[in-house]
Amino acid sequence: MKTLYDVQQLLKQFNVFVYVGKRLWDIELMALELDHLYEAGVVDKQTFVKAKLVLNREHAVEEEREQAKQN
Template identity: 60%
Template sequence: MDSLYDVQQLLKRFGIFVYVGKRIYDIELMSIELKKLFEARLIDQETYLKARNILIREHRIEESWGDN
């Protein structure tokens, strides 16, 4: 798992489709859904941490673009 697309595909495996309309909001909602999957023990810790790190990275990128 290397990209935001990979995280989206992970969520889709559980029937979770995220599209709010603004990328940063999509990332935040994906983070919430990812945490719920982990807490429900539907994904392992390694998968959770990889996906979470991708979402954190993408969120930072979106925040930096918003500052310009």
Template identity: 60%
Template structure:
């Protein structure tokens, strides 16, 4: 798992589609959903860690992008 698209595809396997309308909020919601899947024992630890790492980087990149617009 290397991209946000990969994380979206993982969530899609469990019937979860996230679109809030704000990319930053989408990423945060995906983090919540991934954590819920892990806490429920549905996904393995390594899958959880990889997904969270991707989302954390995407979140940081999006924050930097939005700050650059101001």
């Protein structure tokens, strides 16, 4: 699992489709959904950790992008 698309495909396996309209919000909602799937025991720890790392990286990139727009 290396990209946001990979995380989207993982969530899609559980019929979780996320589109809020703003990429940063989409990433945050995906992280919440992933947390719920892990807590429910349907996603193993290794997959969960990999997906969270991808989401954290993408979230940081989006925050930098938004800050660059404001400056």
